[in-house]
Amino acid sequence: MKVTQEIQTSTKIKSNGSALVDQPLLSPKSFESGQEVRWCPGCGDYSILKQMQQILPDLGLKKEDIVFISGIGCSSRFPYYLDTFGMHSIHGRAPAIASGLKATRPELSIWIITGDGDGLSIGGNHMAHVLRRNFDLNILFFNNEIYGLTKGQYSPTSAENSITKSTPYGSLDHPFNPLAFALGADGSFVARSMDRDPKHLQALLKIAHSHKGTSFLEIYQNCNIFNNGAFFVFTEKDSKPVHTIFLEHGAPLVYGVNKEKGIILDGYTPRIVELGENGISTNDLWIHDETDRTKSHILSRFFEDPRVEGNFPRPFGVFYREERSLFEQRIWQQLETVKQKKGLGDLDALIAGNETWVIKE
Amino acid sequence: MKVTQEIQTSTKIKSNGSALVDQPLLSPKSFESGQEVRWCPGCGDYSILKQMQQILPDLGLKKEDIVFISGIGCSSRFPYYLDTFGMHSIHGRAPAIASGLKATRPELSIWIITGDGDGLSIGGNHMAHVLRRNFDLNILFFNNEIYGLTKGQYSPTSAENSITKSTPYGSLDHPFNPLAFALGADGSFVARSMDRDPKHLQALLKIAHSHKGTSFLEIYQNCNIFNNGAFFVFTEKDSKPVHTIFLEHGAPLVYGVNKEKGIILDGYTPRIVELGENGISTNDLWIHDETDRTKSHILSRFFEDPRVEGNFPRPFGVFYREERSLFEQRIWQQLETVKQKKGLGDLDALIAGNETWVIKE
Amino acid sequence: MSKFIEERKNVVVKFAGDSGDGMQLVGMQFTNNTALIGNDLGTFPDFPAEIRAPQGTIPGVSGFQIHFGSTEIYTPGDACDVLVAMNAAALKSNLTNLKPGGIIIANTDGFDAKNLRLAGYEENPLNNESLQSYLLHKIDITKLTRESLKDNPLGTRDKDRSKNMFVLGFIYWLFNRDIKNTEAFLKRKFINEHDILDANLKTLRAGYNYGDITESIGQRYMVRAAKMEPGKYRSVTGNPALALGLIAASLKSGLKAFYGSYPITPASDILHELAKHKNFDVITFQAEDEIAAICSAIGASYGGNLGITGTSGPGMALKTEALGLAIMLEIPLVVINIQRAGPSTGLPTKTEQADLLQAVYGRNGESPLVVMAASTPSSCFDMAYEAVRIAVEHMTPVVLLSDGYIANGAEPWRFPTSDALPEIKVSIAKEKDAAEQKYLPYQRNEDLVRQWAVPGTSGFEHRIGGLEKEDITGNISYDPENHQKMVKTREAKIERIAKYIPKQTIDQGAEKGRLLILGWGSTYGSIRSAVRDLLEEGYDVAHAHLHYIKPFPENLGEILRNYEKVLIPEINNGQLIRLIRDTFLIPAIGYNKIKGTPITKNELKEQVYSMLSIEKEIASVGEI
Amino acid sequence: MSKFIEERKNVVVKFAGDSGDGMQLVGMQFTNNTALIGNDLGTFPDFPAEIRAPQGTIPGVSGFQIHFGSTEIYTPGDACDVLVAMNAAALKSNLTNLKPGGIIIANTDGFDAKNLRLAGYEENPLNNESLQSYLLHKIDITKLTRESLKDNPLGTRDKDRSKNMFVLGFIYWLFNRDIKNTEAFLKRKFINEHDILDANLKTLRAGYNYGDITESIGQRYMVRAAKMEPGKYRSVTGNPALALGLIAASLKSGLKAFYGSYPITPASDILHELAKHKNFDVITFQAEDEIAAICSAIGASYGGNLGITGTSGPGMALKTEALGLAIMLEIPLVVINIQRAGPSTGLPTKTEQADLLQAVYGRNGESPLVVMAASTPSSCFDMAYEAVRIAVEHMTPVVLLSDGYIANGAEPWRFPTSDALPEIKVSIAKEKDAAEQKYLPYQRNEDLVRQWAVPGTSGFEHRIGGLEKEDITGNISYDPENHQKMVKTREAKIERIAKYIPKQTIDQGAEKGRLLILGWGSTYGSIRSAVRDLLEEGYDVAHAHLHYIKPFPENLGEILRNYEKVLIPEINNGQLIRLIRDTFLIPAIGYNKIKGTPITKNELKEQVYSMLSIEKEIASVGEI
Numbered sequence A, B: 001m002k003v004t005q006e007i008q009t010s011t012k013i014k015s016n017g018s019a020l021v022d023q024p025l026l027s028p029k030s031f032e033s034g035q036e037v038r039w040c041p042g043c044g045d046y047s048i049l050k051q052m053q054q055i056l057p058d059l060g061l062k063k064e065d066i067v068f069i070s071g072i073g074c075s076s077r078f079p080y081y082l083d084t085f086g087m088h089s090i091h092g093r094a095p096a097i098a099s100g101l102k103a104t105r106p107e108l109s110i111w112i113i114t115g116d117g118d119g120l121s122i123g124g125n126h127m128a129h130v131l132r133r134n135f136d137l138n139i140l141f142f143n144n145e146i147y148g149l150t151k152g153q154y155s156p157t158s159a160e161n162s163i164t165k166s167t168p169y170g171s172l173d174h175p176f177n178p179l180a181f182a183l184g185a186d187g188s189f190v191a192r193s194m195d196r197d198p199k200h201l202q203a204l205l206k207i208a209h210s211h212k213g214t215s216f217l218e219i220y221q222n223c224n225i226f227n228n229g230a231f232f233v234f235t236e237k238d239s240k241p242v243h244t245i246f247l248e249h250g251a252p253l254v255y256g257v258n259k260e261k262g263i264i265l266d267g268y269t270p271r272i273v274e275l276g277e278n279g280i281s282t283n284d285l286w287i288h289d290e291t292d293r294t295k296s297h298i299l300s301r302f303f304e305d306p307r308v309e310g311n312f313p314r315p316f317g318v319f320y321r322e323e324r325s326l327f328e329q330r331i332w333q334q335l336e337t338v339k340q341k342k343g344l345g346d347l348d349a350l351i352a353g354n355e356t357w358v359i360k361e
Numbered sequence C, D: 001m002s003k004f005i006e007e008r009k010n011v012v013v014k015f016a017g018d019s020g021d022g023m024q025l026v027g028m029q030f031t032n033n034t035a036l037i038g039n040d041l042g043t044f045p046d047f048p049a050e051i052r053a054p055q056g057t058i059p060g061v062s063g064f065q066i067h068f069g070s071t072e073i074y075t076p077g078d079a080c081d082v083l084v085a086m087n088a089a090a091l092k093s094n095l096t097n098l099k100p101g102g103i104i105i106a107n108t109d110g111f112d113a114k115n116l117r118l119a120g121y122e123e124n125p126l127n128n129e130s131l132q133s134y135l136l137h138k139i140d141i142t143k144l145t146r147e148s149l150k151d152n153p154l155g156t157r158d159k160d161r162s163k164n165m166f167v168l169g170f171i172y173w174l175f176n177r178d179i180k181n182t183e184a185f186l187k188r189k190f191i192n193e194h195d196i197l198d199a200n201l202k203t204l205r206a207g208y209n210y211g212d213i214t215e216s217i218g219q220r221y222m223v224r225a226a227k228m229e230p231g232k233y234r235s236v237t238g239n240p241a242l243a244l245g246l247i248a249a250s251l252k253s254g255l256k257a258f259y260g261s262y263p264i265t266p267a268s269d270i271l272h273e274l275a276k277h278k279n280f281d282v283i284t285f286q287a288e289d290e291i292a293a294i295c296s297a298i299g300a301s302y303g304g305n306l307g308i309t310g311t312s313g314p315g316m317a318l319k320t321e322a323l324g325l326a327i328m329l330e331i332p333l334v335v336i337n338i339q340r341a342g343p344s345t346g347l348p349t350k351t352e353q354a355d356l357l358q359a360v361y362g363r364n365g366e367s368p369l370v371v372m373a374a375s376t377p378s379s380c381f382d383m384a385y386e387a388v389r390i391a392v393e394h395m396t397p398v399v400l401l402s403d404g405y406i407a408n409g410a411e412p413w414r415f416p417t418s419d420a421l422p423e424i425k426v427s428i429a430k431e432k433d434a435a436e437q438k439y440l441p442y443q444r445n446e447d448l449v450r451q452w453a454v455p456g457t458s459g460f461e462h463r464i465g466g467l468e469k470e471d472i473t474g475n476i477s478y479d480p481e482n483h484q485k486m487v488k489t490r491e492a493k494i495e496r497i498a499k500y501i502p503k504q505t506i507d508q509g510a511e512k513g514r515l516l517i518l519g520w521g522s523t524y525g526s527i528r529s530a531v532r533d534l535l536e537e538g539y540d541v542a543h544a545h546l547h548y549i550k551p552f553p554e555n556l557g558e559i560l561r562n563y564e565k566v567l568i569p570e571i572n573n574g575q576l577i578r579l580i581r582d583t584f585l586i587p588a589i590g591y592n593k594i595k596g597t598p599i600t601k602n603e604l605k606e607q608v609y610s611m612l613s614i615e616k617e618i619a620s621v622g623e624i
């Protein structure tokens, strides 16, 4: 997979606010907090944690400059297991907490950890607003299409008709498409990965980190207790090649067991083609351009139920990426501008105000 | 404008749940509540109220079957002025209140009245969720790009660098694009109109009503006190023809003082063309198809600052429309299915449960 | 076969094992069986904290305690007579709670090197002298289960899942029980899974037979049926009882129930239970958050339905703004708070009574509403029904408090027939009334209750909202006098409800005396048990238990003044006591335990002993 | 020219007109002018309800009342001596508040047929006998304004905008004032708008000269400078003062101020004010809602900054869940609630003190925090500073209560110099400390305060959250004993703050006596004025005013017991009184006014008269 390499380079160029520093070499182990990890055996969260610990040493950050902020959910236990700063906050509010922290401490590398319930049910509004504001934050959205921690109710990403604890006769809600939601909220970086592809996940974590702006990374995560196999069609060997497509910037959209399938854009309508058939070669294919908003919308709509005949493969990788000014920078710039214009504030003058008078003894 | 006619017909076919009934003919006046209207003189809200009162008699609804539910804001005073049922609730929560009402009373015609602060700031999450669920509700989103009621702070739709009470040095937030937000939340009906085009607004109100599903209608509304003229470039005679484009299903995208300009889709890239130049005729133009999701995304991104050179005209009309099953219908169907399967509930059997025993005297 | 059978008045058994060991199921089955033979009982499941902790560790232990007897039982018992420990961690975390001389049934397979290490044992306690003061039965349950399933085609992992049935069978044998109803249960449960059914049945019997066969166990026990009020009984836990109360109230009132909720421990089970009963026309709506949940219920009530929402502490915090709206709208609304240990996320699986002051005072502005509390699992049914009755008849939001302890605890319930349930008077304006006179939304009857008029009713069109309303018309009013009048009226309306709730009674003890123990909520069982003992022991003590906290029963002040001292035990840092001291200006004394667990009978008795002996000290406790 | 000038001790003037008439500006200018000549003063702006009501109607009237004198002034005054009525509605809604014999200055142009109709007058009151008992001056201000601007190139509509300057000029004349400082203000304000400046200056002078020229007015007044403590003064209103207090505390503590807020009346002005002072490095963040606002402030505090959030009632309700988190995290946080009349949306522009119990009790679980209250506009500065000091030094959230009355009211302020402000001790862990020993997040000092360690500090990496924490380590703990210990510790930590706040003092009156009036918040001025009168009249009464409510000052109980009776006046239905009765078990008596307006001096005096005469009745008031 090329993304990894590409990004390892770019990480060095774009150091995400925290300077690259000479420091004792950190290893994945140095990021283990020593707290007993308390997810169910087999939970997809383990892999995500592991990949995170793997890539952290490569980011060129000091441990103390990293902060993980989560809401509530199984996924939100994540910060406890990393020997960095961390806050396990309240349900759905991590983006708001991270906003206050980033606004005041732009030099920190801040990671928001959230789940499909935490991030898109109770926390949907903060999610949308943090995306439009575009702080330099990384959001890891653990999507297991279920409420794990509260023991198995459906979530806003659960498929229609899901039988869960709260919907014994099937859920009725039309689910959110998280990436479409993030794009609709003007997210400047929108991507997808999965717990069961360690390499891809590592690569995407790095890319997300390297993006200057709010990175929204959806991670398909298996909850083997309450929603086992929700994503197996995308993650398991047998079905993965035909049901997934891995996006690389500048590369054609090919997939299939032998990379024999591709996607073309017929006008703005995507079609699946067999390479070689009707003279179609990779040159005819849709070339992925992660800076193209319209195409990212089309890709985000590759969202059909994979059991449906003729469905498009589910894309993984960076859907969209845009350089947009950072909210924290705008804040600090404004402070500077005003200070330059008005001079550094004089407290006594401020307290006295414009009109004073003196009472003599 | 053709939309009006087209929809007047379709209104009769799709009666929005409430049966068309023989009843004393209602007039716009019969919808006036008699309460003194308390907006600032010149406020755009007056026009919206007037157009609403104009079209209500045409909808074939009984007065008592209509409910307006609003949050808090100048716009949210709307329900007081209509002689129907109404609730002026709390800030941002109207969609949630309307959801509970519609779920239990599907036969009512329910209108949610909200503002850019009420609906997209504090109420953004409820907005997104009501859109994905797709109750048959009508949402009128009064966008004045300001907090009117609290006397002039910027809102999530205010342009960057807005000088307002809370941002004396200019606002820093990247604003939401409300229609992109609604599309990202899987809204099944997404449209835009304006206070200062009574005919168009009336037509769109009717179309919104006729849509079976949650209709999201953004209405550009002038707050002449705190944000006067925010939309004048789109609403005033001089600039309107060159800065707006009115969408009609099946019609080509033309605009301009003499309808001399058009939009073509070059692949999926829109371009402005002059009709007649380079042999371009209306036949070459993009034909509006309100059922096309990708095109609706492209249209929703015609959102540039109109002062910027080469900007696209701002579209008005129905951007997107999709038939999707109604949440309240799914609820009631499930009740029916279960009742059919398990039989109507027997309270005594339920209380007794599966295992009982008797203690004798 | 015929071993010696000893009769006991009451027994406490604790099943403890890893979360995966199925101890909750064993507990529930044993409870049902116990109920069916006519014992009185109380249970307390003791879940691990919300995330499934690693197997074999102490945080991973799941327990279920049952207290049953031939006498009246009001609590799950303070200390155990029998402890089933499926692994080392289960033993370690429960041993302090075992009575000296108590029985330990240990699954030796759960005491291997790994399990011992995870539980933090240096040596295997089964093999040294550390358990000398108990009656230890070591059984290799895993091995015996596998053996009994030699012929079953399931894989080993699946076979091992029925280990819990071995335990259950053995305990049935120990208490001389019949296994038939559990067999029937298993047949219902695994109707389509033949092999699993076979495995469960076989293991159950193997466990039972093991008792007969093995030589090492010489003793069996039996507990006779309790003398209980005649009638038809079932076993019930609090949350389902609460859900049934709501459904019953919906059917009796003729109002469609709408339950808007967002999952949260320990309230989620009400949502789950209600969602099962769609054939009773209940609509359940899992909202995007607690704010949307209560708002959707307000919308449903506004439409003439029974709007209900339920949650726990942190979720309750989120509902307080919308509660204010419901107070202004004066519409029926039932808000259920299954309290858990706080503050903030706190201890989500532990119990506490610390949301009372939030319920009474936790809103902006003067915002009175009705606050009630359930006291036992079965009272959850009654109080849910009552909450609906009061909400609907008095057009007001009602907060009903329960907590994790009674929500998950079980007791036998002499359930009512639907006929016997009190009437709920609903008065929604009808179209024909419109002709008579113009509808005035805030006109009130003699109880200060306004008339409910709902969309769809011609002639009743009106607009209401959260701004202050003009008396009678309901129009917006900024008039100062009107505001004061409305504030006072809203308060008076709630206070007047005292006329429509039962007078406070004395649960046990004399009508006048030295000490009244005043409780509320889930401390009922502990206080009742303690006071029964104390009365038997000759102490001058009485017990009154509050189910209505706002408004208080009319005669409460009178009652309080009949005792020299008032003791208020609470599982919080003192909340009811503040309301009592403020309202009645009496130097009530608090007994407060804030450990996420119920107050035990003995703790309370100790407190009373010390109060009634060290008189001087108490007299000086003027302030808390 | 030289008309008779009468000296007065103190005067109340009310400016009233349509929202568009610029009465607030006139009021503020007159206030500044009054302050500059050395009078003591109190003001109260009286805005129309939140939506700009139709012109000419009573809901559209905007008023500004100022009370000034050569004596001490503590309130904006009960009744007016002078009423300026720009239109009929202004007269109608303010007349009841004018003293008999008072002066009316009426703009005749505002009494045309339309205005009379809108105000609900059948006849023009200026032309019949209805105003006989007042001194009526009719002036056609509109006409005179236009005349004086004959040469100004502005359009008529713009010209008419300066009508308010005519009024101001005339009032200056009436009170024998100098117009220079208003001229200077206008020159600053309209520096770039020459024509508008010209219009304003001309009209101001025209108004002044009109007094000299016209024959009908024979009387002028003057009020001498008050005897005030020597020092440098300015005029200040509560919200800006509060903002300044926060900035001062930020600079003195060296912590960057971060104000996360969502607009809401009457708190928005704090956001507006802070946003103006970015050169003091204040970050203001307009969040998407109140929850995000408080959470962003928590994030800022977590990062080692001064996290602050501000709101009013309904917004406060939304913050309660996050407040619980801040209590668990034990980080500094200042939460400001500018109370308004509730419940729900209530009366957003009216004042009330009804969020006190919400502040003290309005959260799930046992969640103690510090509650303080400002009492006058200038005390908003002091209390904001104090709130920061306590939050930072004791690692706790602090709720600071103010209300619409003091938020918008003005008074002269002998402001401190920055040197004189008390020190704020910040102790954030430094990297070098790390070497010494491992950081234990919940280890505490002798005041039970834990150490603040912030991201970016090597060696202090740690994780905290809303789950119950193990003592000292801060690890998650489900241990029952630990939970109780932590609940008690959090409570004790807050109670211990009583050692670090000033002892309660007696504001006026004797240290012991018959009646103590105990107040809190914005009732200060009314109580002080009433008690001053009562003392002069020889009554045995004293006044104590609480600024710290949780914890109470250590000596409060002692003080309360020094008086036979305690009266607690509140602009609510009785909230502080509940805390006092509960804590001290004394039969305090409430005086409650819930009309969205302040308690007046005379109302309170009446209450005291009746209490101190009808002794018997009071004695029997045992319960409230």
Ligand SMILES: Cc1ncc(C[n+]2csc(CCOP(=O)(O)OP(=O)(O)O)c2C)c(N)n1
Pocket (backbone or CB within 6 Å): A072, A073, A074, A075, A076, A091, A114, A115, A116, A117, A118, A119, A142, A144, A146, A147, A148, A149, A150, A155, C262, C263, C264, C265, C290, C314, C315, C318, C345
């Ligand atoms: C205010 C509040 N409401 C509800 C809860 C209960 N709760 C905890 S986590 C959760 C949802 C978890 O789902 P998700 O975010 O998908 O995380 P997962 O456990 O699946 O990783 C809920 C409803 C809570 N803790 N706080």
Ligand SMILES: Cc1ncc(C[n+]2csc(CCOP(=O)(O)OP(=O)(O)O)c2C)c(N)n1
Pocket (backbone or CB within 6 Å): B072, B073, B074, B075, B076, B091, B114, B115, B116, B117, B118, B119, B142, B144, B146, B147, B148, B149, B150, B155, D262, D263, D264, D265, D290, D314, D315, D318, D345
């Ligand atoms: C919980 C809560 N927070 C804040 C407010 C204050 N408030 C009332 S309306 C409003 C915003 C109004 O803006 P918008 O929705 O755009 O409506 P407009 O007045 O512009 O029509 C705010 C912040 C409130 N009433 N309740």
Ligand code: SF4
Pocket (backbone or CB within 6 Å): A038, A039, A040, A042, A043, A044, A045, A074, A075, A144, A148, A149, A222, A223, A224, A225, A226, C051, C052
């Ligand atoms: S419940 Fe599901 S998501 Fe939670 S820890 Fe277990 S497997 Fe993972």
Ligand code: SF4
Pocket (backbone or CB within 6 Å): B038, B039, B040, B042, B043, B044, B045, B074, B075, B144, B148, B149, B222, B223, B224, B225, B226, D051, D052
């Ligand atoms: S403030 Fe603006 S939006 Fe509100 S009523 Fe006035 S003009 Fe309309």
Ligand SMILES: [Mg+2]
Pocket (backbone or CB within 6 Å): A073, A115, A116, A117, A142, A143, A144, A145, A146, A147, A148, A155
């Ligand atoms: Mg999840």
Ligand SMILES: [Mg+2]
Pocket (backbone or CB within 6 Å): B073, B115, B116, B117, B142, B143, B144, B145, B146, B147, B148, B155
């Ligand atoms: Mg607006």
